[in-house]
Amino acid sequence: MKAPTVHLRFLPAALPEGAENLRTDVRELLEETRAGGIWLPDGLSWWGRNPALSRALGDAGFIGMTWPREYGGSERSYLERYVVTEELLAACAPTAFHWFADRQIGPSILRYGTEEQKQRFLPPIARGELSFAVGMSEPDSGSDLASIRTRAERVDGGWRLNGSKIWTSYAHEAEYCVALVRTEPKSDQRHAGMSQVIIDLKNSDGITVRPIIDLPGRHDFNEVFFEDTFVPDDCLLGNSGDGWAQVTSELAYERSGPERFLTNFHLLRALVDVLDGSASSAARSEVGLLVSRLWALRAASVSVAAALEAGETPNVESALVKDLGTNFQQEVPEIVRRVVADEEVSDQAVLDILRQVILAAPSYTIQGGATEILRGIVARGLRLR
C-alpha cells in the first residue's frame, strides 16, 4: 500500500499581517455609521441594500480593495479583502448595493474590459456610488446556464437585445446589469456563441422589470424583459463569443467566500447572547456543534482564499466549500430551533431572527450553484465523470 493520492488541495493558511488592524477599522466604521443611524441589522442578514452605507465603505477604501489605484482601488491583497468581507458579514451589515459589483462584476471588468470601460465603471463602483445587477438565469435556464436564449443581434453601432432574465436581484434599483446573452445561434458546442454585455437599466428603451416576491416576503428578485433593447458597442464586455469562459472564470471567487457560511451568523450570535452559564449541557453541545462546524468551514474557506491569492484556480475546492457551507447554514436554524424550545427562550429578537432565517434558508443551497451541481463539479474534480 502506497501513500494515498491527494485529490483535493486545502493547505492551512493564515491571514496576513495587518489583518487585525483592518478588522478594527471595519468595526469602527460600522459602529460609527450605526450610531449615526445609517444602518440597522434587520434580521435578514447582509442581503439588505443600503446606498449610504456602501458610500461610507467606499470612502474608507473597502470596495474594490484589490483593484489598481488608477481605477479607484487600493491595491490590497485578496486576503485583506477577505477580512473586510467577513467582518461585514459577521456584523450583518447590509451590503447588497455594492456586493455584486465588488465581488464579480468589477473583477470581470478589470480582467476583460476595455480601458474606457475600466475608467468609466470601476472608480464609481469603488466609491460605492454605482450599483450592478447580475443577469444570468432565465425562465427556462436555471442550473443549466448554457441553455440561455436571450439573444443579441448585431445592428449598426451595437447590439439589439431580446429575451428575459430572471432572479435578477435588485434590477429594479441597480443602475446597470451585466448579462450573459447569446450573440450567435445555438450550435453543437454548448458553451460557444455567448457574450457578456453591460446594460444601462435606467436609460435604455425596451426594458420592463417585473417584481417577484420571495419566500420571506421581500422584493429582491425580478424578471427583466428586453424588447429590442439597444446595447452600444462599447458595452460589450470582453470578446464576443467568450462569455461562457468569462463567467466561469470568476466562479472560484464567487463560491468559496464567507457569505456561504456566515449568512445567518447573527442568529447564532443572538442565541449565544441569550444563553448564559445556566444553559443546559444539551444546549452547550448544540452551540458547540454549530461553532465547531463554523470554525472548520472558515478554515477551509481561508485556505481557498489563500490559493486564489497565490494565483491558483481552486474551482473544485470552492464548489466544495459552498456545498458544505450552505448546507451548514440550512442546519443552523433547525438546531437553534431545538435549543430555543429546550431552553424556553422567550427573547423576541432571537425568535424574530429565527423565523426570518427559516424562511430564507431554502435559498442558500440554490443560489450561485445548486447543491447537486456543486457535487457534480466535485465529482468531476475527483475524476468520476
Added chain:
Amino acid sequence: MSKMRQLLLDTAVRLFEAASADEVFEAVEEGRFPESHWRAIEDNGLVDMLLPEEAGGAGVDFGDAMAVGRTAGAFALPLPLVETMIGRWLLADAGLEAPAGPLGMVTAAGRLEVAWPDNVAALVVSDARGGVGWVAAGEVESERGTNSAGEPVGRLREPPPIPPGQSGDLSSEPSPSTVMAVARSAMIAGAMERILDLTIEHVQGRVQFGRPLARFQAVQQLVAIMASHAAVVGVASDTAVESTHGEGDRNAAFAVACAKARASEACYEVTRIAHQLHGAIGYTREHDLHRFTRRLWAWRDADGDEGYWQQRVGEMALRSGGAGLWPLLVGARSAGLER
C-alpha cells in the same frame, strides 16, 4: 513542503508500508503486538522526533510531527506511535526521563482507555494542575477489552496515581489533552484521505449495469459528500496544528476543540458512505477498507469524542458571549480571551 518534512514523511511511509502488511494486521487481531515493526520505528528515531537534539531527539517542529501522525492514519498504523512520541515529548518538557518502550496516554479528555495495555512500558498521565507524570504499566489495574479496530485496550476506573518523583510541570500550553486531541484529529484526517482514495478507486473500477459505478450520479453525489467531509477535517486538523505553534492563531485550546469535534463528528458520514459504496465486499475482512473505517470508529472516541469537545466549544462560546463570539472564531487578540 519543507525538506525536513519531506524527509521525515519518506521515512514514515517506508516504515508504515512495511507495518501494514496483511500478516501484521492478522497478528494484531489476535492481540499480538507487532514488536519488530515497533523496533524499526524506534530505531529510525520517530518516537523521539519531537525531543530537542541535545536530548537525543530530532528537534522537528510539531507540524512536521503531526504530518507523520496523519500519515500513520493513512496507513491505519496499528502501533501507539503518536501516543509514545507525545508522551516522551511531554515528559522531557517536565524534566523527566521517559521509560523505554511504547507508551500509553491518559489525559483529562474522553474515556480512560489505553491501547496495548500489556505491551506499553508505562502510562503518561496528565494531572489536574496541568502537570504530567508516568507510572509503570504493570502497576496499573485495568479491565481488558478490545476497541473497534480489534486492538487490545485496558479500561481504567480512574486516572492512576503517580508515584513520587515521577511527575513535573509543563513549561507551556497547550495541555496534554489538547495535544493528544489534535494528534488524533490528524490521524483521523489521514485515515479519511485513504478511505476517499479507496472509494474513488473502487467506484472507478467496479462495473455494474454495464458501466463503472462512478458514472452513476447517485454515486458521484455520495463521493462528493464524503470528499467534502474528508477535506474539511483535513484542513481543520492542519489549521489546529498550526494554532498550537508558530505565528498563527494562538488560541489553540479553542481551535483544537473545534477540530477534534469536527473530525469525530465526520467519521459517521465518511464511514457510512464508504461502506455504502463498497457494497458487500467492504463489509468483509478481505478488503482493506475495514482497517480504516474500524480505526475511525475507535479514534472518534479516543481523546474525547465529539460530544466532549462540542461541550468544551459550547462553554467557550457561551463564556465569550454574543459580542465575543466572532472574535473567538477569528482568533483576534482584541477579544480579551484567556491565553
